[in-house]
Amino acid sequence: MIRIALAVVAFFAVVFGLLTMQRGAQDLAVMGQPVEAPVTRADTSIVTAPTPLAADLTQRGDDELHDVAKNVLAELGKARARTAPQQADPGMRDMTSGVLASLSGARAPQPAADGPQVERLEDLIVQALRQGQSDAHIDVLLNEAAAQGRIEVPESLVTSDGRVDTKTLLMTLVQKSDDTVSHDVAILTAAANGVDLSAASKPRADVRPVPRNEVYVVQAGDSLAAIAFRYYGETSAYRDIFAANTDVLSSPDMIRIGQRLRIPTL
């Protein structure tokens, strides 16, 4: 008799417990309104002087910059698969073309654009450098463009949080630039400002041979190119790291925080 009573009480206790946990979900359903995701905009109101990396690159000619950028990007691997927005259905593209056509008709001087403007990563960088933008600003620019599918980002430059590794890209650009003189000047200027850019000198003399069975745990903000640079002094060596970890990485841009990557001895 008592056991039955106890069982009944326990039953109701469990039901009551479940009901109270349910309440949260019900409240949302009652509210009904879908919450609109707030649109976050990076704060570009902070104006900083171009940091040494960007400053060094701005001193070069446009063609030289373009070529260097193109080569660096080619070395950093093929572009990762475009993010979802780019897979927008052709219907949306046609509808937008129609809108743009009627808008340009309504407002005479506007040239009729015919689709999305797919830009080249190197063009974006060169343009930003010409405008004297800081590293932080360029970082925001590239990430926005990548998120909208307007540029193709080399796989090795994708960080563990899905962003573009602008710092490593700019460092590689500096490293690969032909003019050694302004290169050294940049490093000296940086040192005077308390920024240690010695890592960007080429060739990297202080690269120690990688110990055997070295394993690296991926941190926030790491990209394969950055890891390669850290161990080998060469971002293009990301391929070797990737090759040694194909069981963990389906592609170079799939690195995640906490992954344990084998660093091979070259």
Add this chain to the structure above:
Amino acid sequence: MLRIFGAIVLGVVALGTTVNAQDVRITADTLYETINLNGTDIRIERNQNQANTIAPEFAKTSRQCPPFCIHPMSAAPGVETVGELEVIDFLKVKVAAGSGLLIDSRVPAWFAKGTIPGAINVPFSTLEDSNPYRDEILKALGARQIGSGWDYSGALDLLLFCNGPWCDQSPRAIRNLRSAGYPPEKLKYYRGGMQNWLLLGLTVNKPST
């Protein structure tokens, strides 16, 4: 004597009938409006048949809600809601000068069935965040991209409408424009939409593509 009298009577009667022939005016002193837009003249007037009724498609009183719910008077804070006379004024002043656009937010199929004269079609879906080409449209509306933000100082004034007080397409378009930073003083909402425009017998254009 009689003939002169007869002539005067006929004259008064004739005058009387001419005055009464067109008596569905837009306002007391406006029978119709002619507006020149981009080289073409558009004419807005009211249907003069006093027995005319609205098309059955727009006569429904009880569309399913959701999604066809009653919308509030204000589409977004700071965005003015206007009526038919303001729409006509907007066409005369802003659109004719090239500093404004009358925007039909419905999908192209509805736009083709008939719209307010002078309106252009910017389907609400093209202004969603998810449209990767939305920036192109913002630029065509006069916005300038500064870094990752927008400068709207040179942007056009927009008056948006869709099917009526039960249609959510233009409110959505307005909210999307607002979240992209479009200044609220440059946006207006014609809540009445096609429903009210038709209900007043005003001219409808079938755009030729």
